[in-house]
Amino acid sequence: MKVIVTENFAESCKLVARRIADIVKEKPNAKLGLATGGTCEDIYANLVKLYHNEKLDFSDIHTVNLDEYIGMEPTNPLSYRYYMNHNLFDHVNIDKANTYVAGGMGNVEDTIDEFRAKIYEDGAPDFQLLGIGVSGHIGFNEAGEQLHSLAHVEQLDTTTIEANARYFEDKNKVPTTAMTMGVGEICAANEVWLVASGASKVNAIKGLIMEPYVTPHNPSTVLKLHQDATVVIDKALAELVGYKG
Ligand code: PGA
Numbered sequence: 618m619k620v621i622v623t624e625n626f627a628e629s630c631k632l633v634a635r636r637i638a639d640i641v642k643e644k645p646n647a648k649l650g651l652a653t654g655g656t657c658e659d660i661y662a663n664l665v666k667l668y669h670n671e672k673l674d675f676s677d678i679h680t681v682n683l684d685e686y687i688g689m690e691p692t693n694p695l696s697y698r699y700y701m702n703h704n705l706f707d708h709v710n711i712d713k714a715n716t717y718v719a720g721g722m723g724n725v726e727d728t729i730d731e732f733r734a735k736i737y738e739d740g741a742p743d744f745q746l747l748g749i750g751v752s753g754h755i756g757f758n759e760a761g762e763q764l765h766s767l768a769h770v771e772q773l774d775t776t777t778i779e780a781n782a783r784y785f786e787d788k789n790k791v792p793t794t795a796m797t798m799g800v801g802e803i804c805a806a807n808e809v810w811l812v813a814s815g816a817s818k819v820n821a822i823k824g825l826i827m828e829p830y831v832t833p834h835n836p837s838t839v840l841k842l843h844q845d846a847t848v849v850i851d852k853a854l855a856e857l858v859g860y861k862g
Contacts, residue, residue, distance in 0.1 A: 620826050633660050809845065
C-alpha cells in the first residue's frame with residue numbers, strides 16, 4: 618500500500634482527479650468504481666475542470682458506484698444517484714446508460730443480484746475511488762465482527778448516521794440501511810485510491826497506515842491486501858496520526 622501526503626486537501630483532490638483523468642485518456646473504455654460523500658465532491662469538481670481543459674472523452678467510460686441508501690428515490694437530492702449526476706455525470710459527455718448506482722427503491726434482493734453482476738460485467742473496475750468513514754468503513758462496509766465479500770445490505774453504524782446527519786433536516790431522517798459493494802468486490806478493482814482529510818478520520822487512518830493488522834473492526838484495512846492501493850492524506854492529517862513517511 619502506497620501512502621501519499623499532500624500539502625492540503627485541495628492538493629489531494631487535484632492529485633486524485635489527475636489520476637482519474639489519466640485513466641480516461643489511457644483507456645477510453647475504462648470502468649471506474651466511484652464513491653460519494655463530502656470528500657469526493659472536490660475530486661469531481663477538479664475532474665470536470667480537467668474534462669474541459671484537456672477535452673477528455675467519457676463517451677465510452679463505464680462506472681459503478683459503491684453504494685446507495687435503501688428507500689431513497691433516485692430523484693431525491695440526498696440519493697447517491699442524484700449526487701453522481703449533480704457532481705459529475707451531468708457535466709461530462711458520459712452516457713448515463715453506462716453508469717450504475719444501485720436503485721434504492723426496488724426489490725432489495727433483485728437489486729443486490731443486479732449490483733453484484735454489474736460490478737463484474739465486462740470485467741472488474743480498472744479503478745476504484747474510496748473515502749473512509751469515521752470507524753474505517755469503505756463503501757458502507759461498517760466495522761464489526763465480520764466483513765462481507767459481496768454486495769449486500771448493511772445496517773449503518775451510529776458514527777456513519779451522525780456523520781451523514783449534516784445533509785438531512787434531522788438525524789432521525791438519515792436512512793439506517795444501505796446497499797454496498799462488499800470488500801471483496803472493492804478489492805477486485807485493478808487499482809484503488811482512498812482519500813481522507815480531517816480530524817474525524819484520525820483513528821481510521823491510524824489503523825490503516827500505522828498498524829500492521831487487517832481487521833474487520835476497521836474495514837479499510839483490507840486494502841493492505843491489495844496489490845495496487847494508494848492512500849492520499851494531507852499534511853495536517855498525517856501529523857495527527859503521527860505518520861512520518
Ligand atoms: P465523507 O464520507 O467524505 O463525507 O467524509 C466518506 C465515507 O463515509 O466514506
